Amino acid sequence: xxxxxxxxxxxxxxxxxxxxxxxxxxxxxxxxxxxxxxxxxxxxxxxxxxxxxxxxxxxxxxxxxxxxxxxxxxxxxx
Numbered sequence: 586x587x588x589x590x591x592x593x594x595x596x597x598x599x600x601x602x603x604x605x606x607x608x609x610x611x612x613x614x615x616x617x618x619x620x621x622x623x624x625x626x627x628x629x630x631x632x633x634x635x636x637x638x639x640x641x642x643x644x645x646x647x648x649x650x651x652x653x654x655x656x657x658x659x660x661x662x663x
Contacts, residue, residue, distance in 0.1 A: 590625060591618045600631060609634035615644060625650050 593616045600612040610633050617626040627648045631639035638644065648657035 589620055591620075592616070593618055595627070597632075604631075606631055606639050607634055610639060614647075623650075 594613050595616050596614040597611050598613075600606055600610055610631055613630050613632055615628050615630060616624050617628070619625055626646060628644035628646045630644040633639045646658070648655060650656075
């Protein structure tokens with residue numbers, strides 16, 4: 586089991602129509618969890634109806650735990 590990471594959907598909703606994504610797209614917050622149940626990373630994605638990821642094609646990281654240090658994106662940062 587060493588090195589295995591599970592993906593868990595923390596929230597799933599419908600994105601705003603103004604974004605222009607296909608009908609049926611889900612806006613999701615994903616948590617990546619190690620074998621001991623600790624969250625290693627959190628990301629946002631737009632899951633398209635065909636199962637692919639919208640926008641850049643990759644989840645957008647929001648927080649990452651690395652070497653015991655939690656790095657996170659601050660809302661409204663600037």
